[in-house]
Amino acid sequence: MQIHISANDGVPIYVQIVNQVKYQVASGRLKAGDELPPIRVLAERLIVNPNTVARAYRELESAGLVEKRRTAGTYVSDQGSPLARRERVRILTERVDALIAEARQMDIPKDDLLKLIENRHAVLKPASPEE
Amino acid sequence: MQIHISANDGVPIYVQIVNQVKYQVASGRLKAGDELPPIRVLAERLIVNPNTVARAYRELESAGLVEKRRTAGTYVSDQGSPLARRERVRILTERVDALIAEARQMDIPKDDLLKLIENRHAVLKPASPEE
DNA sequence: TCACTTGTATTAATTCAATAATACAAGTCG
DNA sequence: CGACTTGTATTATTGAATTAATACAAGTGA
Numbered sequence: 604m605q606i607h608i609s610a611n612d613g614v615p616i617y618v619q620i621v622n623q624v625k626y627q628v629a630s631g632r633l634k635a636g637d638e639l640p641p642i643r644v645l646a647e648r649l650i651v652n653p654n655t656v657a658r659a660y661r662e663l664e665s666a667g668l669v670e671k672r673r674t675a676g677t678y679v680s681d682q683g684s685p686l687a688r689r690e691r692v693r694i695l696t697e698r699v700d701a702l703i704a705e706a707r708q709m710d711i712p713k714d715d716l717l718k719l720i721e722n723r724h725a726v727l728k729p730a731s732p733e734e
Numbered sequence: 735m736q737i738h739i740s741a742n743d744g745v746p747i748y749v750q751i752v753n754q755v756k757y758q759v760a761s762g763r764l765k766a767g768d769e770l771p772p773i774r775v776l777a778e779r780l781i782v783n784p785n786t787v788a789r790a791y792r793e794l795e796s797a798g799l800v801e802k803r804r805t806a807g808t809y810v811s812d813q814g815s816p817l818a819r820r821e822r823v824r825i826l827t828e829r830v831d832a833l834i835a836e837a838r839q840m841d842i843p844k845d846d847l848l849k850l851i852e853n854r855h856a857v858l859k860p861a862s863p864e865e
Numbered sequence: 866t867c868a869c870t871t872g873t874a875t876t877a878a879t880t881c882a883a884t885a886a887t888a889c890a891a892g893t894c895g
Numbered sequence: 896c897g898a899c900t901t902g903t904a905t906t907a908t909t910g911a912a913t914t915a916a917t918a919c920a921a922g923t924g925a
Contacts, residue, residue: 613911615882615883615884616883616884617883617884622839625839625840626839629838629839629840629841641900641901641902642901642902643900643901643902651884651885652884652885652886653885653902654883654884654885654886654903654904655883655884655885657902657903658883658884660902661902661903671901671902672892672901672902673890673891673892673893673901673902673903674890674891674892674893674899674900674901674902675892675893675894675900675901675902676900676901676902677901677902682841691840691842692842692850694836694840695833695836695837695840695842695847695850696850696854698832698833698836699833699847699850699851699854700854700858701829702826702829702830702833702851703851703854703855703858704858705826705829706826707760708753708756708757708760709756709760709822709825709826710759710760710813710822711822711823711826713851713852713855716826716830716851717848717851717852719823719826719827719830720830720833720834720844720847720848720851721844721848723827723830723831723834724834724844727831727834727835744881746912746913746914747913747914748913748914772870772871772872773871773872774870774871774872782914782915783914783915783916784872784915785873785874785913785914785915785916786913786914786915788872788873789913789914791872792873802871802872803871803872803922804871804872804873804920804921804922804923805869805870805871805872805920805921805922805923806870806871806872806922806923806924807870807871807872808871808872
């Protein structure tokens with residue numbers, strides 16, 4: 604599993620790890636059952652404190668993307684499972700609610716919002732791995 | 735203009751001010767041309783440093799919601815003006831882009847996202863002032 | 866005009882999230 | 896069984912964001 608950290612992004616290291624794992628799962632480069640590197644191993648590779656990787660793994664677990672088997676490692680969970688999908692939808696729902704609230708504050712009607720999403724979706728066509 | 739600050743929200747004071755002004759403008763309680771309280775007056779009322787209010791006003795200005803007339807006060811700008819609307823759309827576009835990126839990472843198709851927004855919009859029907 | 870009220874700028878203190886240092890707990894698997 | 900490898904917990908450090916203290920600048924409008 605390849606992960607790249609850029610130091611001065613303003614983006615916290617643990618978030619960078621989370622995002623890259625998420626992307627690799629979504630893109631199929633990481634499949635259900637695949638084992639992630641042990642915390643210490645990845646930490647050493649990234650020249651980062653093990654706690655930082657631990658935090659990333661913790662977030663990934665609570666997002667339903669991976670499962671931790673105590674002393675046996677961390678594994679990509681089955682994304683097709685109802686539980687994993689439900690978790691993803693739950694998280695996305697939070698984001699959507701925030702967006703709707705903001706649109707309302709701005710007095711922008713729902714239909715305009717939907718149109719905006721259509722447009723941006725078209726513009727942002729190729730989901731690029733790098734940010 | 736009534737503004738309420740809750741101390742231990744985790745939400746920065748200046749953000750609370752910004753949000754409440756935004757909401758009052760969106761809801762029509764503040765209209766184009768209305769004058770906001772002078773920085774010092776609002777600061778005293780909220781028992782907060784004038785700089786904190788100044789920051790809120792600065793953000794509101796750069797969001798296109800208010801206009802500052804140097805020594806003559808701060809006024810709600812005309813939200814119908816193309817400039818104000820363009821600014822609001824610009825800000826909303828950032829949020830939308832982030833949401834789309836997240837949905838993609840989660841491998842949730844556009845149509846599901848749109849459906850989710852429709853649903854949440856219905857659920858969240860009455861935009862409540864309090865959060 | 867010119868005192869007063871407005872927003873601005875600069876610097877410091879404080880708070881809090883992110884990261885690190887270090888030690889602990891526990892299941893695996895030879 | 897028991898050493899090893901795994902994730903966990905606790906505490907400290909650091910750095911950035913928030914808030915505050917204080918002084919400045921400038922247009923208004925009586």
